[in-house]
Amino acid sequence: MIVADLHIHSRYSRATARDLTPESLWQAAQLKGLDLLGAGDCTHPAWLAELREKLVETGDGAYQLRPELTSGPASAVPEACRRPVRFLLSGEISCIYKRHGATRKVHLVVILPDFAAAEAVNLRLGRLGNITSDGRPILGLDVRDLVELVLDCSPEAICIPAHIWTPWFSLFGSKSGFDRIEDCFADLTGQIHALETGLSSDPAMNWRLSSLDGYTLVSNSDAHSPANLAREANLLDCPPSFPALAAALADPWEKGFVGTLEFFPDEGKYHLDGHRKCDLRLDPVETRRLNGRCPVCGGPITVGVLSRVEDLADRPLGGGPARRPHFEYLVPLGEVLGEVLQKGPRTKGVLQAQAELTRRLGPELFVLRQASPEDLDRVGGPVLAEAIHRMRTGKVWLEGGYDGEFGVVKLFAPEERKELAGQGRLWRGAEKPRPQPAREKANPAAQAPLPAEPSLPLAGPGPSPGLALNPEQQAAVEASGAPLIVRAGPGSGKTRLLVARAARFLAAGADPARMQLVTFTRKAAGELAQRLADACPTGAAARVGTFHSLGREVLTQALGGPPLVIDEDERLGLVAELAQKAGLKAGELAQHLGLAKQRVEDPGEPWLRPWFRAYQEALAQRQALDLDDLVRQAVRCLRDDPELARTWGQRFQHLLVDEYQDLNPAQVEFLRALAGPQCQLAAIGDPDQAIYGFRGADRRLFAAFGQDFPGARVLSLRDNYRNRAPILALASALMTAEPDPGRPQQIARAGDGPLPLLATLPSPEAEADWVARQVVELLGGVDSRQVEAGADQGHGYAARDIAVLYRLHAQAPLLAEALARAGAPFQVAAREPLAETDPLDFKAQRVSLLSMHAAKGLEFPVVFVTGLEEGLLPYLPPERAPADPAEERRLLYVALTRAGERLYLSRATRRALYGQVRHPGPSPLLADLPPGLWSQEAAPRRARKPRQLGLF
């Protein structure tokens, strides 16, 4: 018979002992009596490298410590404990993701056959998230997809859902788990053969779910220090190797899975229900009676494992399958000796006694399970013999753990303990106390079965109710007979309106080939096309494209073939050549030429004209155009060729233009040429969200629509369905400083919410830490330490609900580091879209870090807007022209209105930019936010120095 502990951690995991090395594990395994040990944290590159260096293959599917590492003086193992220790490669991965509308946090233990498999898994995981910052990586990844990935890398790999009942991080957890395994693993459910019951439940509790009958129930220590190894473990009657283990887990009765060594589940941290903060311990019946609400603080009670088992059980107390594996309860030897000696379990006397016992009798598990009463008496004394007898027979006092508080197991009654304390001599030779049996540990769930109350899965927000429109939207959809421009603020249903209008005219018989929707980006075009297809699934789709694609089409006809467009590198090379001749910086010339190209006419600046012409000539020599020319030259061709102008001017019955505030003069000219008298032109946009002036967009064209398209009708959408009232109030207040008679007062239709919060931090590092702390709290904690530190109950937000915005990409690394340290899954929006994405590209379940510009058009329930400082917003580049302050105000407006429910603002009072340390005051834009509309974070706690976790 061998004893196996398959789930532990290394020193690279959070809150673990620093002395967790392969050598110390080898030593501790022997002192405990383990034959087979999952080495843990195999997803961490540094730990895996260390394992590769220090372990060698045994040749039969396991590893062992290099012989030369077993001889150091520090690794002395008493003769009585010495045994071969086999290692396997194992690890635990934390998945945080949204599924069926609710946030899920599920931990998975993975055991891999060899280093090649571990490295293959790490390569894939490394692309999905940060696996270097924590031995137990936290990934924004559906655990079903993780299983697929692991099996893809290594078909023999063993996947075991970890501590399946803990409320916060598990398959069946009350806080973020599932009710059925199939709901979690879907089509891959069949790949799961074993479940880890965790400290707070024992096999008997699990037997009450007939749905678990087919699974092997395993127990592991989840140790964070060598001392905790084997506090739970598995008994196997098979060789200590990977293939034998895999076979035993898949076919326990035939292949030698014997059973488990267990904590008294009461001792687990989440056995009962309750509130640690409120000092409230409840059993499931009481929780029911209180309707799940804490009578002290009113918050939801943390529902423990016992309750959860009751909820999902379909068998009565004591019920179970016909055939049940063996299991036995243990109390760690340190705790037993602590009671015997009336001292704490980690005190010097206890440690000495423990060392003496293992030296003279054998490993801890032998002492606890197998040593004869006589031997125990001889070495430890009668009190010890009695204590262990009671443990073995289950005659113990139990006080259930709850809400992260460990439970208490006592082998002696209080009055016995008093008696013992008076005796003085407890260790070896102490008198045997009168045995006074305590409550027998028959079954932990000593309560009457509870009436089953179905726990409903959280319903996500329902689908948007078709194309239901408010009266203003309806008017904008119907309007015809004149050019139309609609001013549509954030969250006013801009896209819905465009789609509804197109659908309405298509339904009325408009020719789809003569209807064109125009956007700026291909992404926007794609989304619009999709929405339109959804809205009118039967009819032929209208044309949806970008200004550039439309320009290309015109030019193709004008030139009798598709134009050749030079790519960006080529263009920059060309400009650089010219710049050298001109004695200018390449970047500077490129910018001027680029801006000039936003207009149809050649530039007016005399100094620029020759270079502009030279540039155009160079293009002509190559018979090529640049991207801006697609629109500009199309307009010129339409000007010069009446026949072409007629064709295109008559072509469209409907033109629908998105983001009109971002147009440049060339694009307006283009529209004028395309919108003939028969054409219904409808434009939509929001001049308050015009943030691309720096690349030639001219928001004044929005107001000038009436001049460019005479007889135009102007409408506004006032209802805002996105931003909670306090967020909208703050954003609106920001814009009142820039008066605009045409601006409608938006009406908050999304309901009330918390006030936006501004935090002032001493440094960018502290700011990043603050953001990370808030994120962790919003996620309800990403590890148990945070949960136990009272990281609130969470708010039901998933990582993908949260965005962190900044003015400069240079701010991103610190924020990313802080989130990585905090263990929150995140992604940084790349400046350029990544050329290659992983083929197994899962829907991102991560916090998004992106620039305020990149956030345009997006929305998130929770938004952080960082770096609200003098010099950063509005941005004042050192030694350069300052950014347009009005545009920077609109940029902040865009940023604020990305937030649906919660808005956090932050600034640092020290910031180093380009090597210069500055002490900026608050952004002057903050002065325009009336004090009543936001709250301040009072004296933020100073950031703790983060412990260095990784080497990478």
Added chain:
DNA sequence: CTCTCCGCGGTTTTT
């Protein structure tokens, strides 16, 4: 062709 060292420039971004 590849490596290293030095100097300088360094918002925001789409086609």
Added chain:
DNA sequence: CCGCGGAGAG
């Protein structure tokens, strides 16, 4: 300050 690109060496 620090990353990238150009230049010069091997």
